[in-house]
Amino acid sequence: MGAALHLAHASQPAPGERHRTKGEGSGGGETFADFARQVYADERATPVAREMLLAFGFATMVAHSEEERDVRAVWSTVRKAMGTTRTGWRWRLDEAIVADAPRYAHSKYESHRVCVAPRLRPHPDGPDDFRNKLGICGTLADWEHYALEKQAGTGWYKFRWFCKRHLDHLARVREQLREPNASAPEPVPNRGGLLPVYFESDWLDTYRRRLDSPTWEPPVYGISADDWPTPGVERVPPRAKLRLAALDGNLLVEAGPGDRR
Known part of the structure; x- marks a missing residue:
């Protein structure tokens, strides 16, 4: 997989990091189209996971320029892009994050x-x-x-x-x-763990909040799917990631579908 973009925190840019503005390529020359190709080529991603990753990529690479970008705006864009459930009372993003929690699912x-x-x-x-x-x-x-x-x-x-x-x-x-x-060893995870592959943030806290389980721990193999060994398959080399900012230590803004901030 090619290197993804390095993006600065919405509130505190990392030293030496190049900001991207709406429509620009990144410091590594990657565009949103490049990012989308990587996501669609990732065989580990389910349709819902791809939708979520592309929504995050759109929000951080296209929708918000450096001047516009802040935590609430980015997460609001992602939530609105994915919409609500059929009942309309819950953001689909919440469900997608729960589905992305690293785990082993038996058959x-x-x-x-x-x-x-x-x-x-x-x-x-x-x-x-x-x-x-x-x-x-x-x-x-x-x-x-x-x-x-x-x-x-x-x-x-x-x-x-x-x-x-x-x-x-x-x-x-x-x-x-x-x-x-x-x-026998603890089962190697085979589901989820894709958000940490493409984006840097406090995913442990995010998964715990979406799972409503403050004591949840990731598998011993790691929280990112890139770190999990798969027999007969070479491990994916480390890649640069888009960086997402946290708000008051919490990645996801706590807001229901009626909150249009």
Whole structure:
């Protein structure tokens, strides 16, 4: 990913930092179009995350010149750009920040819920049937009949399903996995963490406020998605970030949809 822009605090510019004005390129020569290309090329970003990142980029790179830029104006522009929820009582930006909180999201409900117990006799549907190819029972399993396996390298979850006829297999597999699971690492995050990739600010406090959890802590791997290891994928090199200012120590101005300041 190319380097993003260095932008000064709205109230206290960093020494030696070049301000950008509306329509200009940055000190690194990057434009909003360059920034947008980076965001759209980031495969980690969901549609909502892209919308949020582009709104922040627009507010800090296009909508507010150096003379106009202040914390309330920037955040007001972002909130208005994303609008409110269908009910109209909550800013969509709040929900987007919650969705960007760094975390590991497992895929229990996306996995194939079929019994993986060994097949003792060929299924009558023939050699091309998946049950014969995989050598498994293949019967649909109930939601509670699974063994959780934590991967040694990532801590990510793998679900092994069993049907009611093979609960003895389930019990044995759960016992076999007890010790390896206990020694597996904390799961590497696979969701969120994109705001800290593109913008500098007090994201810990922001996530805590949006999650309504003052004791929330980021994963041990870090708060930025760029810091998370992914097997078989090279870590993204550090990049310069847009800098967002805080207001009285709080990144997000506490205002409801009716506040048009």
